[in-house]
Amino acid sequence: MQVNAQSQATTPLASLSLGKFIRRFGSILSKASLALLILHSNPVLAEKVRGKPGTTEIVSADLVYYALERDTLMSISKQFTDTTSNWEAIGKRNRIGNERAIPIGSAVIIPAELLAEENAPARVVALAGIVTAIQKNGQEIPVNLNASLNEGTQINTSKNGFVTLALADDSRVSIPSNSQALLNRLRVTKFTKSPRTEIKLLDGRVESQVSKLDVNKGRFEVRSKLAIAGVRGTHFRVGVNENGIANEVLEGGVAVGQAEKPNALILPAGQGNIVTRDGVGKPVQLLPAPTLNPGYQLQERPRLQFNINAVDGASEYRAQISKDAQVQNIIAENTSKDLAFQFTDLVDGDYFLRVTAIDPNRLEGMPSVMPFKVKTKPEPPFPLQPKHKVRTPAVEFKWAQSSEANFYHLQVAKDAQFREIVLDQNQITRPEFSTEKISVGQYFWRIATVVERTSGLDHGPFSNPQSFSVLPSQTVNPFEDKGGQQLEFSWPSEPGQRFLVQIANEPEFKKPLFSKEVNEARVQMPRPESGIYYIRVRATDADRFIGIFSQPQKFEVGLRWITGTGETLQSMSGVVRPNAQ
Numbered sequence: 001m002q003v004n005a006q007s008q009a010t011t012p013l014a015s016l017s018l019g020k021f022i023r024r025f026g027s028i029l030s031k032a033s034l035a036l037l038i039l040h041s042n043p044v045l046a047e048k049v050r051g052k053p054g055t056t057e058i059v060s061a062d063l064v065y066y067a068l069e070r071d072t073l074m075s076i077s078k079q080f081t082d083t084t085s086n087w088e089a090i091g092k093r094n095r096i097g098n099e100r101a102i103p104i105g106s107a108v109i110i111p112a113e114l115l116a117e118e119n120a121p122a123r124v125v126a127l128a129g130i131v132t133a134i135q136k137n138g139q140e141i142p143v144n145l146n147a148s149l150n151e152g153t154q155i156n157t158s159k160n161g162f163v164t165l166a167l168a169d170d171s172r173v174s175i176p177s178n179s180q181a182l183l184n185r186l187r188v189t190k191f192t193k194s195p196r197t198e199i200k201l202l203d204g205r206v207e208s209q210v211s212k213l214d215v216n217k218g219r220f221e222v223r224s225k226l227a228i229a230g231v232r233g234t235h236f237r238v239g240v241n242e243n244g245i246a247n248e249v250l251e252g253g254v255a256v257g258q259a260e261k262p263n264a265l266i267l268p269a270g271q272g273n274i275v276t277r278d279g280v281g282k283p284v285q286l287l288p289a290p291t292l293n294p295g296y297q298l299q300e301r302p303r304l305q306f307n308i309n310a311v312d313g314a315s316e317y318r319a320q321i322s323k324d325a326q327v328q329n330i331i332a333e334n335t336s337k338d339l340a341f342q343f344t345d346l347v348d349g350d351y352f353l354r355v356t357a358i359d360p361n362r363l364e365g366m367p368s369v370m371p372f373k374v375k376t377k378p379e380p381p382f383p384l385q386p387k388h389k390v391r392t393p394a395v396e397f398k399w400a401q402s403s404e405a406n407f408y409h410l411q412v413a414k415d416a417q418f419r420e421i422v423l424d425q426n427q428i429t430r431p432e433f434s435t436e437k438i439s440v441g442q443y444f445w446r447i448a449t450v451v452e453r454t455s456g457l458d459h460g461p462f463s464n465p466q467s468f469s470v471l472p473s474q475t476v477n478p479f480e481d482k483g484g485q486q487l488e489f490s491w492p493s494e495p496g497q498r499f500l501v502q503i504a505n506e507p508e509f510k511k512p513l514f515s516k517e518v519n520e521a522r523v524q525m526p527r528p529e530s531g532i533y534y535i536r537v538r539a540t541d542a543d544r545f546i547g548i549f550s551q552p553q554k555f556e557v558g559l560r561w562i563t564g565t566g567e568t569l570q571s572m573s574g575v576v577r578p579n580a581q
Contacts, residue, residue, distance in 0.1 A: 050105040056191060061112040061217035063191050067102045074099065076108055080191065082116035089114060112217040115189035117196060120168035121148040122186055126329035129161035129177070151186040155179075157204070162330040169195045169218060172209040172328050176320070179204025184223070194218045205239040209326070210252075227275035228262045230255045234269075241362040244276035248286055248364050256280060272363040287311055287357040287365030296353070299374045300461030304343040306353060311365070314357035318364060321346070327354045327369060346374050378404055378449040380463035381431065386445070391471045391539070391547040394436045399447045399463075401431040407450040408433075409459065416444050416465045426450075440470050474539050474547055479555040486524045487557070489535055491550070493521035496542025503535045507552045530559045 051057075051066030058064070065076060073087035073096065081090075087099060094109055102108065124147045131143045136152035143163065149155070157163060157179050164174040168188050175181050185198035195218040199206060202224075210220045212233035222229045222238045227245040229238055234252025238245065247256050249267045256273060257264035257280055264280045267273060274281040293307040308317060319341040320333040332343050335358075350373055357365040382400040397410060410433055412423035422443070425433060427450070446462040476491045489501065501523045503514035513533075514525050534552040541547070 051107060053105045058192050059109075061192055061194050061215065063110040063112070063115060065108045065110060067104060067106045067108055069104050071102050071108075072100050073102070073108075076102075076110070077114075080110045080116065081114045086114045112189060112192060112194050115192060115194070117187040118190050119151060120186050120188040120195065121150050122165040122167055122173070122183060123148055124163060125166045125172070126162070126164035126174075126323075128163075128329070128331040130158035131161045131163045131175075132156045149183060149186075151183055154182045154202070160332065162333075164328040164330075167195060167197055168193065169211045169213075169216070171195070171197070171211045171220065172326075173199060174207040174209075174328055174330065176205055176207070176330060177333060179206065181206050192216065195220065197221070198223060200224070201238055201240060201245075203240050205237060207235075207237045209235045209328075224275075226258065226277060227280075228257055228259060230262060236267075237364060239362070239364070243362050244274045244281070246272060246274055246361075246363050248272040250366065270366065274361055274363070284359075284361065284363060286363060287314055287359055289366045289368035290314075290317060290355045290357050291368065292353075292355065292370060296370070297372050299346075299372060300376060302344060302376055304346060304374065306341045306343075306355075308339050308341070308355055310339060311357040313359055314365070315360045316358040317341075318356045318358060319343075320354045322352045322354065323349075325352050325369060325371070327352060327367070348374050348377050350374075375461055378402065378451045378458060378460035380446075380448050380461055381405070381408065383445070383447055383463050383466045386468040387466065388543075389469050389471055389541070389545050389547075391473050393473055394434050395438045395470060396432065396434045397445060397447075398432045402449045404451050405449045406452045407457075409448040409450055409462075410445065411447075411462065412438065412443055412445045413465075414441070414443060416467070418444070418446070418465070438470055440472055442467070442469050444468075474537055474550040476535055476537055476550055476553045479535070479553070481556065481558055483558075485527050487527055488522065488524050490522040491537050493539070494541065497521070498540045499523075500538045500540075501535070502537075502549070503533055505531065505533055507534050507554075509534070509536065509552070528557055530557050532556055 053066055053068045056063055056065050063080060065080065073091045074084045077087040077090055078084045090108065090110060091097065091099065093111055096102065124143060124145055127143065127145050133141050133143045133149055134154045135141060149165065155163060155175050157175055157177050159177055161177055164172055166172060180202035182200040182202060184200040185196055187196040188194060194216040195213070197220045199222045201222055206222060208222060210231050210233050213220060214232050220231050224238065224240060224245045227247065229236065229247050231252065231254050234254055235250040236254045237248040247254060247267060249269050249271055251269050254267045255263040256267055256275065258275065265273065265283065267283055270286055271283040272286050273283050288311060290308045290311050293309065296306050306319060316335055316337050318333065318335045320327060320330050321343060323329040323331060334341055334343065350371065352369055352371050354367045354369045356367045359365065381402050384398040384400060386395060386397065407426065408428040408431065410423065410425045410428055411418060411421055414420040414422060422438065423435065444465040444467050446465050448462045449460040451458045474491070476489060479489060498517060498519050499521065500517050502509055502512040503525065504512045513528065516523060533555055535555060536549040536552050538549045539547045
């Protein structure tokens, strides 16, 4: 209502008589508001308020009716409250003493609490897992998304069952897993649509986000075997546990009590209590919202991992996954005494994680809600090689072939976090790749699948990092023919290695002339005929890693003179050799 500032200044509103107030401001008041003002201020003037006979208006959730000819308090009571027995209460509210003396067009207030009620079914707006519904007659009915559930229906949720109901005033009631709740009352008043809701919690938990009820004078209660929680618009939880009935207020305020004393205690936001057979427990500050360790925002493995930080005073934690930030479309939950949670079987997409801490009294604390993304498709290939070590100039990478892959993406880095990438090779068409660009050192590698879709390239997550070391290739020290009866060969080695040595007269080693396993980095063999030969060595490390043969090394066994005793003929300059013909 707007009032002329000059009038306010010269004539205080408090000094105006009702008649002057109406003459000055009546033109800007609705008829319904004016009727309420008059009836509360001076019932004698009620007959001066007129409206179109037979019409109604809603003011502060009460109904204002403009009487028709021959209307009586009884007929009005029957029309709007479905019974004539309320005529005296209507007359008292309107200060009408004569049951029949109602002038045509007069404003008659029908209080909201007297209005007749009608059914207001709840609608299923979120559903996951196994949820059953049992009607009043005991018949079990299927629970589907957007299904209507009537008053008297009992809802049962399984271990992984979740359901959220929308009420007529857009309030939400969420029933999580392992719970039983009876929709004891689902009604609204006729004409004003003021909600009248009562949920009876039989077992488990129920969470309610209730629209503001102060304006429409609605009522919302959650009852259990020991307690009643009534609200006028708030966000709260009620749970049945071994300690009693737990009440937890997240927003607004909740009147908590027992049947004989329903408003024993008002719990504000951030507090809870336990109601037992012995009485209504004192308010307790709810535990603060837990925080998560970094890295949860992107989940790239079928088994989702979340790690939380400890909350002082917590004995347990609850984690729930939802498709919406309001956490009404819950699809999974878990409780744990540890600080780690795991979930599986989630398809790729965007989700929200809600985490709460639970105190020793089983009161659940304030929630933290954080968004995260699941991206597990297309799945990465299974890495095959290298594993652990490489002793070749060229490093060969191999992985299992993916049936849906168009390309593969290979990365090699010096660290497991892949901050120091040394090789980034995309659009590999075969399940293998070879390179000589990786020097001796410690590395990590991973591989991802890339699929061409109508919307573009779909790059899947990388496989888990695989570590490997590039070690120097096996070599053989240069050979020197000293002319002796035994030839000796040696090569670089590492502690704990064993070796396989082969010598042949051709580089393909189809028929080795000499093949021997030794435990030291040297070997001797009887002197063969003079000619060209080849030697190669393969090492087996102390950890049983078997390398590959060294590159064949060519060497020559020369002619020599020998003495009568069979010794090599020597001179001051060394072995005496005959001139080659």
